[in-house]
Amino acid sequence: MARKLADVVTGHPGRAAISLFALVIGGFTALLALPVAGADGEAMPLVDAAVTATSAVTVTGLTSLGPEHFSFVGHVIILLAIQVGGLGIVTLGAWLTLLVSRRLSLRTRMLSTESLGVSKLGEVPALVLTVVIFTFTIEALLAAVMLPVFVSQLGAGEGTFHAVFYAVSAFANAGFTLGATGLDHPVVLTTINIGVFAGALGFPVVYMLYRMVFYRAPMNLHTRLTLEVTVLLLVGGAILIAAFEWANPATLGGLSTWDKLHQALFASGMTRSGGFSTYDVMDQTDQTLLVTCVLMFIGGGAGSTAGGIKVTTLAVLLLAIVAEIRGDEHIRVHQREIPTTLVRVAVAVVTAGALLVLTAVVALTAVTGQGLATTTFEALSAFGTVGLTTGLTASAPEAGQWILVGLMFIGRVGIITLSAGLAARHTPTFYRYPTERPIIG
């Protein structure tokens, strides 16, 4: 039985991931559809339960019902869904990374499930344990910082729940809120931004940083590239948002210079893919909306709870372009070479993501009758599991909400699966064809 399970899971990690996520989402949908989860003790429509459960497990944050429509029990269920979803994503990412990093030596074994046995699955509990310890430690730290603020505002009981909820929601990049209370407090704002930042780096990077600090391990290329691109996008995004919203009275216009910069940095960080917002997304200028769309599509670090195509995918594509412009035969960075085949994987990830979003936008415009700007923004937010909303998730007819559920699900599971599937197999061939260069560009 255990052996058979091992075969299924390691033979088709992609299928296993999809089934597992669908199962967990189904379970939480059922829980949220119970009368006890609704604010007034009445069961909510199935589609709303499904949107909320999918949004929580995929840590997206798009909702069809505001937090006031859920009871305390409902909020606890959402918190659990975020925690389970976030841990699941990170563990899965870490495990797939483990598989992929051993690809070369394991190539044959990966393809024939025969020789895969308990030793492989035996590592999973240790991996889960490490991920859980790291996650709980960081979440506890974040909650502890926010605790005094929430307790002074809401009392001990509700204040503690708020601190825990926001710590989990931030580190998991979930973007779920309990209403607007306290989000404008600078300590909460900063803590959430840090939590989202750390969560969006991804477990491989956090674990590397831990080993660097405690074991003096040298930084690997993945960590360096993730940090560089993340900081670049965070700061670059903040500068653009500050510039485009500086004089907008509906967003940053009325604030002090310091608050403008602070909130622009917050808004920039939230696009990839925290999803918290301090003002209405649709009040932003069109220029900021476009910048936000681009940042949402890029997303966060690989193996993190952030979505999108991931910052290292962007890095590989940009480095390929730099190599091309320089006329270098090999892609080099930080005295390392990146295999050219990785460019193909990056192209596949970006193209698959773009095609998915385009198809969803066509479907959403047809179903909702809303314009292209609104539907594109909401589709990118769902695909990137960001959670910033134009209000479309709430106002769309049921068919549109199911489309967004599908988009969150594929956006979360599909890209992990795709990249694992792509990275894990390379069929050697023993014949060659003559080379011919079509003219391009």
Next chain:
Amino acid sequence: MARKLADVVTGHPGRAAISLFALVIGGFTALLALPVAGADGEAMPLVDAAVTATSAVTVTGLTSLGPEHFSFVGHVIILLAIQVGGLGIVTLGAWLTLLVSRRLSLRTRMLSTESLGVSKLGEVPALVLTVVIFTFTIEALLAAVMLPVFVSQLGAGEGTFHAVFYAVSAFANAGFTLGATGLDHPVVLTTINIGVFAGALGFPVVYMLYRMVFYRAPMNLHTRLTLEVTVLLLVGGAILIAAFEWANPATLGGLSTWDKLHQALFASGMTRSGGFSTYDVMDQTDQTLLVTCVLMFIGGGAGSTAGGIKVTTLAVLLLAIVAEIRGDEHIRVHQREIPTTLVRVAVAVVTAGALLVLTAVVALTAVTGQGLATTTFEALSAFGTVGLTTGLTASAPEAGQWILVGLMFIGRVGIITLSAGLAARHTPTFYRYPTERPIIG
């Protein structure tokens, strides 16, 4: 002197192309700014002359003034600008192809201009002659087919000019019209579609087809890929447009089934990048607008008067993805291998194009105050030298019109230059770094 010119041109084909285009556009701007070019004998504003001249020389078709604002002399100047621009683009494309196709053996010579001499430039006249003969022959055929229709509608003189103007405008993919007269006639519609189709294939393909027919030459990979992707996009686009406009009373809704299909095929062909339209672009559904945007970005064949990233660039990216999904080490198609380095060039072309359009959209929203859908459509139309318009080119303030002028210019010259620049140099390096795979996707 001749030697020095040869050095400049072959040493920096990119710079030479840019200077040449700027010079030709400047000349036609001056001509169109003359009072004699205006409908009422009065000089038009410089920006309108510049928009029209840039649009004609880059064969885009976006205009700030309708055809009724130009005198007969003005229309002749536009016709000349289209012919000169179209021939220039095709010749340049053919010449750069020649340079690039000899890249391997010429690598060293390309980089040091010393050994490049008259023999290289000596081929240019022959090349220009071939291009001119092909172009005039095809244009004469197209004009001959449309002549009876226009003559019966407008009389011998004006009818002949119309036939010649539309033949040149169609084969050059320019999209310029003389007013709506006759465009709804099925013979004219079909002839224009065929002219645009042939023009958008590109000279390398047309020349290959000629050699196949008359010299039984075997079809090369470039021609095969261009034909396949072009037909796929033409038919696929027509099916999507027909589906999305079938019941739209403002576009296809009121027509017979046969006319719906015919006009959908016409509209699909015009997106890449003929630019003629039989109904107002903004009357289309949002779904069709999105499909049109994607097709405009893709554009036509390499070395043609069409713009965009080119169909073979798309083909290389798609083939790379197929190879990745299959797990093939090499990119294979039609029993040929495509070098992996070409994927990097394709990535560079697409990314450069996307960045250019995004930047232009941000600038256009800021300057015109129009929404993202409108500005994105117009920016893509200018970048892809398509000429389909939301009306923004005419209604934008002067700053916006200059942005569109810049976009047409870079969209036309930049991508040729970029790809030539990229394809023409490869610096060999004699040291290697250790390989490291960042986690992506």
